[in-house]
Amino acid sequence: AQTVTQSQPEMSVQEAETVTLSCTYDTSESDYYLFWYKQPPSRQMILVIRQEAYKQQNATENRFSVNFQKAAKSFSLKISDSQLGDAAMYFCAYRSAVRGGSEKLVFGKGTKLTVNP
Amino acid sequence: KAGVTQTPRYLIKTRGQQVTLSCSPISGHRSVSWYQQTPGQGLQFLFEYFSETQRNKGNFPGRFSGRQFSNSRSEMNVSTLELGDSALYLCASSLRSRTDTQYFGPGTRLTVL
Numbered sequence: 001a002q003t004v005t006q007s008q009p010e011m012s013v014q015e016a017e018t019v020t021l022s023c024t025y026d027t028s029e030s031d032y033y034l035f036w037y038k039q040p041p042s043r044q045m046i047l048v049i050r051q052e053a054y055k056q057q058n059a060t061e062n063r064f065s066v067n068f069q070k071a072a073k074s075f076s077l078k079i080s081d082s083q084l085g086d087a088a089m090y091f092c093a094y095r096s097a098v099r100g101g102s103e104k105l106v107f108g109k110g111t112k113l114t115v116n117p
Numbered sequence: 118k119a120g121v122t123q124t125p126r127y128l129i130k131t132r133g134q135q136v137t138l139s140c141s142p143i144s145g146h147r148s149v150s151w152y153q154q155t156p157g158q159g160l161q162f163l164f165e166y167f168s169e170t171q172r173n174k175g176n177f178p179g180r181f182s183g184r185q186f187s188n189s190r191s192e193m194n195v196s197t198l199e200l201g202d203s204a205l206y207l208c209a210s211s212l213r214s215r216t217d218t219q220y221f222g223p224g225t226r227l228t229v230l
Contacts, residue, residue: 033216035218037221042223043205043223043224043226044221044222044223044224045207045209045221045224046221047218047220050218091160095219097216102162102165102173103148103150103165103172103173103211104150104162104165104173104175105150105152105160105162105209105219106162107159107160108159109159110159
């Protein structure tokens with residue numbers, strides 16, 4: 001079974017600074033997707049960024065980028081120019097892309113990000 | 118396009134009762150998944166439906182069930198509620214297949230007293 005580990009329960013960053021959230025995963029599959037979701041206090045889970053395992057290029061969405069290291073099974077999220085609105089729980093998630101496999105998302109325990117003004 | 122909607126947003130029930138939660142996916146989305154979120158266990162997969170058929174089920178007791186209608190709307194039911202069922206229940210929809218991203222609704226907060 002696949003597992004996702006987020007080793008940082010809490011992180012903090014100063015407004016306008018850069019922060020990196022860590023995520024490692026364990027799988028025997030070669031084809032899969034990785035996601036970062038953000039859950040602010042409102043509880044709505046929002047997609048931040050998505051990475052296809054077969055793509056070597058790291059995904060980028062505005063101030064958010066990932067460092068995907070497939071061999072190391074590492075998938076970190078970098079937030080540049082942090083804003084107060086970035087404060088939230090961040091979840092790393094894995095999803096199989098194997099035909100016949102489950103489409104469920106497997107989540108890490110989350111990292112609570114605080115942004116200090 | 119409207120996002121995923123879930124009703125009700127909040128529910129308070131007592132032990133032994135049953136509850137039904139509803140989820141309306143994004144228009145055109147045919148796959149609906151349900152997740153339970155608790156402080157202790159985190160986010161856990163409940164089940165997934167596509168075209169009115171359950172495709173996958175998580176490791177939850179039979180008290181948890183669901184269904185999907187022809188318009189892709191989905192309901193989940195929990196019978197004989199226990200205190201441990203108190204959680205945020207999240208619904209997510211996607212277009213069709215495992216290549217598609219899941220988009221989440223705001224959740225239903227269930228409290229069992």
